[in-house]
Amino acid sequence: MKAMTYDRYGDPDVLQLTEQPMPRVGPGEVRIQVHSAAVNPVDWKLMAGKLDGLMQAVFPVIPGWDVTGTVESVGLDTPEFQVGDEVMAYARKDFVHGGTFAEYVTVPVRAVARKPEGLDWDQAAGLPLAGLTAYQLLSRLGLRQGETVLIHAASGGVGVLGAQIARNLGARVFGTASPRNHEFLRSLDIEPVAYGEGLTETLQALVPEGFDLVADFVGGVLDVTRAVLRDGGRHGSIVDDGVKQADGLYMWVRPSGDELQVLADMAAQGRLEVPVAQTFGLEQLPDAFRLNQTGHVRGKVIVHVRR
Numbered sequence: 001m002k003a004m005t006y007d008r009y010g011d012p013d014v015l016q017l018t019e020q021p022m023p024r025v026g027p028g029e030v031r032i033q034v035h036s037a038a039v040n041p042v043d044w045k046l047m048a049g050k051l052d053g054l055m056q057a058v059f060p061v062i063p064g065w066d067v068t069g070t071v072e073s074v075g076l077d078t079p080e081f082q083v084g085d086e087v088m089a090y091a092r093k094d095f096v097h098g099g100t101f102a103e104y105v106t107v108p109v110r111a112v113a114r115k116p117e118g119l120d121w122d123q124a125a126g127l128p129l130a131g132l133t134a135y136q137l138l139s140r141l142g143l144r145q146g147e148t149v150l151i152h153a154a155s156g157g158v159g160v161l162g163a164q165i166a167r168n169l170g171a172r173v174f175g176t177a178s179p180r181n182h183e184f185l186r187s188l189d190i191e192p193v194a195y196g197e198g199l200t201e202t203l204q205a206l207v208p209e210g211f212d213l214v215a216d217f218v219g220g221v222l223d224v225t226r227a228v229l230r231d232g233g234r235h236g237s238i239v240d241d242g243v244k245q246a247d248g249l250y251m252w253v254r255p256s257g258d259e260l261q262v263l264a265d266m267a268a269q270g271r272l273e274v275p276v277a278q279t280f281g282l283e284q285l286p287d288a289f290r291l292n293q294t295g296h297v298r299g300k301v302i303v304h305v306r307r
C-alpha cells in the first residue's frame with residue numbers, strides 16, 4: 001500500500017511517499033481503507049523527535065492519528081463492525097509506527113465510531129482527536145449548564161470544538177482568537193475576545209465575578225487564567241503542565257469510540273461544526289504539516305487519501 005513515511009526525525013522534508021506492507025489486522029481490530037485523515041500538531045511534534053522521551057517510535061513511521069474511511073477487513077471477534085461500514089477513529093497506538101496517512105490502517109474497535117450518514121468525510125476526519133480532547137477536558141473539569149466558560153484559542157482545531165461543546169452543554173462561552181476570527185466565532189454563538197496585550201483586563205471587565213471554568217488549548221496563558229478565574233473555579237490545559245502547580249488539570253487525550261460516537265452524532269445533527277481550513281492530497285502531506293505549523297489555522301487541515 002502507499003503511505004507517507006519518515007525514517008528519521010526531522011522537519012516536513014523527511015516525509016516521503018513509499019510502498020509499505022499491508023498492516024495485519026489483529027484480534028479485536030478492524031482494517032480501515034482510509035478515505036481522509038486530519039493533521040494535528042502532535043504529528044509534526046512526534047516527527048521532530050520532541051516526544052521521543054514519551055513514546056517509542058519504530059521507523060519507518062507512518063504519521064497520523066485521525067482517520068475516517070471504510071472497514072475493509074475485520075479481525076477475530078469483532079462483532080461490532082462489518083466489512084463496508086463507514087467509520088472514524090482517533091487511532092493512537094501504544095507506539096509510533098502505523099498511522100493514518102496511508103491507504104490502510106488497523107485500529108482497535110474500542111477506538112472506532114460509526115460515521116453517521118449525515119456527516120461528510122472531511123468533518124469526520126477532523127473530529128476525532130481534536131473533538132475528544134476538548135470533550136474529555138470539559139468533562140473532567142465537570143462543566144455544568146449555566147456556567148461561564150473561557151476557552152483560550154477558540155478558533156484552533158481543538159478550541160473551536162471545545163467552545164461549541166461547551167455551548168451545547170448550556171454554558172455561556174467566551175473565546176480568545178485573532179480579530180479576523182471574531183465574526184466566525186459570533187456565528188457559533190461564542191463571544192470573541194482578542195488575545196494579547198490587555199487580555200486580562202478585558203476579561204475582568206466582561207465577567208467581573210470571574211469565570212467558573214477556563215480551558216487552555218494553546219499554552220502560555222496561566223497568568224491570565226489565574227487572574228480571571230473565580231474563587232473555587234476549575235481550570236485545565238492540554239499544553240501547559242504547569243497548571244498542576246496551580247490546582248489545574250493537565251490532560252492527554254485518550255482514544256474512545258464511545259465518546260467519539262457522541263461527538264459524531266452531535267456533528268451529524270448540525271450541533272458541532274468542524275471548520276475545514278484546507279484540504280490536501282496524500283503526497284502533499286509536507287505542505288499540510290507546514291500549514292498546521294503556522295499555528296494560526298482556523299479549524300482543521302485535512303488530507304484526502306482516497307479520491
Ligand SMILES: NC(=O)c1ccc[n+]([C@@H]2O[C@H](COP(=O)([O-])OP(=O)(O)OC[C@H]3O[C@@H](n4cnc5c(N)ncnc54)[C@H](OP(=O)(O)O)[C@@H]3O)[C@@H](O)[C@H]2O)c1
Pocket residue numbers: 040041042129130133152153154155156157158159176177178179181195196217218237238239251252253292295296297298299
Ligand atoms: N494534551 C493533549 O491531549 C492535546 C491534544 C490535542 C492538541 N494538543 C496541543 O494543543 C495545542 C493546540 O492544538 P490545535 O490542534 O488546536 O492547534 P491549532 O489548530 O494549530 O490551533 C492553533 C490556534 O491557536 C490560536 N492561538 C495562537 N496563539 C494564541 C494565543 N496566544 N492565545 C489564544 N489563541 C492563540 C490560533 O488562533 P488565531 O488564528 O485566531 O490567532 C489558532 O487558531 C497544540 O500545542 C497541540 O499539540 C494537546
